[in-house]
Amino acid sequence: MIRTIASFGATATVIALVGLGGIIAVQRDRLADKQAMIDDQAACVASIRLAPRADRPSVKCDLVVSTAVIRAQQSIDCDSALAGGAVYRTAASCSPMVKVVVADRDTARIERDGLQADLARLRADQAAALNRAAKRAKTQAHKETLAHAALDDAPVDGAGLTVCSADCLRQLAGEEPRAPGGGPTR
Amino acid sequence: MVQPADPQVRVKVVERLYCPADLSAAPAPRPTVPEGASVTVNAKGKAWLAALSVWGDALLDQILDSQAACAAATSAPDR
Numbered sequence: 001m002i003r004t005i006a007s008f009g010a011t012a013t014v015i016a017l018v019g020l021g022g023i024i025a026v027q028r029d030r031l032a033d034k035q036a037m038i039d040d041q042a043a044c045v046a047s048i049r050l051a052p053r054a055d056r057p058s059v060k061c062d063l064v065v066s067t068a069v070i071r072a073q074q075s076i077d078c079d080s081a082l083a084g085g086a087v088y089r090t091a092a093s094c095s096p097m098v099k100v101v102v103a104d105r106d107t108a109r110i111e112r113d114g115l116q117a118d119l120a121r122l123r124a125d126q127a128a129a130l131n132r133a134a135k136r137a138k139t140q141a142h143k144e145t146l147a148h149a150a151l152d153d154a155p156v157d158g159a160g161l162t163v164c165s166a167d168c169l170r171q172l173a174g175e176e177p178r179a180p181g182g183g184p185t186r
Numbered sequence: 187m188v189q190p191a192d193p194q195v196r197v198k199v200v201e202r203l204y205c206p207a208d209l210s211a212a213p214a215p216r217p218t219v220p221e222g223a224s225v226t227v228n229a230k231g232k233a234w235l236a237a238l239s240v241w242g243d244a245l246l247d248q249i250l251d252s253q254a255a256c257a258a259a260t261s262a263p264d265r
Contacts, residue, residue, distance in 0.1 A: 125255075125259070128255065129255070132251045132255070136244060136247045136248060136251065139243075139247060140240060140243065140244045140247075143239075143240050143243050144236065144240045147235075147236040147239045147240055148236050150236075151227075151232045151235065151236055157226065160228075161226045161227060161228055162226065162227050162228075162231075162232050163224060163225075163226050164224065164225045164226070164227065164235070165223075165224050166219050166220070166221060166222060166223045166224065169219040169223055169224075170219045172235065172236070173216065173218075173219060173239060174239075174243065175218065175219060178221075
C-alpha cells in the first residue's frame with residue numbers, strides 16, 4: 001500500500017517537473033523574442049539618430065516608423081526649401097498638394113509682376129502720347145496761321161472773291177515757293 | 187485625400203508685337219500744286235480751304251508719330 005502511494009507520488013513529481021520544464025522553456029523563448037524586439041527598436045532609434053536624412057532609416061525599423069520618419073524629414077526639407085525659395089528642392093521634397101499651392105502662388109506673383117510692368121509701360125506710353133499730341137497741336141496752330149496768312153495775302157477780284165494763285169496754293173500747302181522765272185526750286 | 191499630380195511643367199510665354207503693314211507703309215505723297223493753278227473762293231471757301239490744308243497736315247503728323255511710336259514699342263525687349 002505504502003509502495004503504491006510512494007510510486008504514485010514519484011510519478012506525479014516527474015510529471016510536474018516535466019511540465020515545469022516545458023513552461024520555463026516557452027517563457028524563455030518569449031523572453032528572447034521580447035528582447036529581440038527591444039533590441040530592434042533600439043537599433044532603429046539609433047539609426048534615425050545617426051542618419052536622420054537616410055531614405056530608409058533602418059531594416060530594423062517597422063515600415064510605419066520609417067515612413068513617418070521619411071515624411072517628417074521631407075516636411076522639414078520642404079519648409080527650408082520654401083523659406084529659401086529653392087524651386088527644385090521644393091519640387092523634390094514637398095508633397096504634391098504643397099507644390100500645387102506653391103505653383104499657384106508663383107504663377108500669381110509672375111502675373112502680378114507682368115501686370116505691374118504693363119501698367120508702368122502704359123503710363124509711360126500715355127505720357128509720351130500726350131507729349132506728342134501737345135507738340136502736334138502747336139505745329140497745327142502754326143500751320144493754321146500760315147494757311148490763313150497765305151489766303152489773306154491773296155488778291156481779291158472785282159466780285160469780292162479771293163483769287164489764290166499757284167504760289168498762294170503752294171504756300172497754303174507748305175511747299176517751297178517757285179523761283180521767279182518758273183522751274184522748280186528742288 | 188486625393189493627391190494631385192506633381193506640377194513639374196514650366197511654361198514661358200513670349201509676346202511679340204508687330205506694327206500693321208498699313209501703318210508702317212510710307213504715307214502717300216501730298217499732291218503738288220501744278221504750274222498755273224488758281225482757285226477762286228468766297229470767305230467761307232477760304233476758311234474751308236485753310237482748314238482742309240491744316241487737317242491734312244495734322245493727319246500726316248499723327249501718322250508719322252504713330253509710326254515712330256509703334257516702331258519703338260515693337261523693338262522693345264520681350265515682356
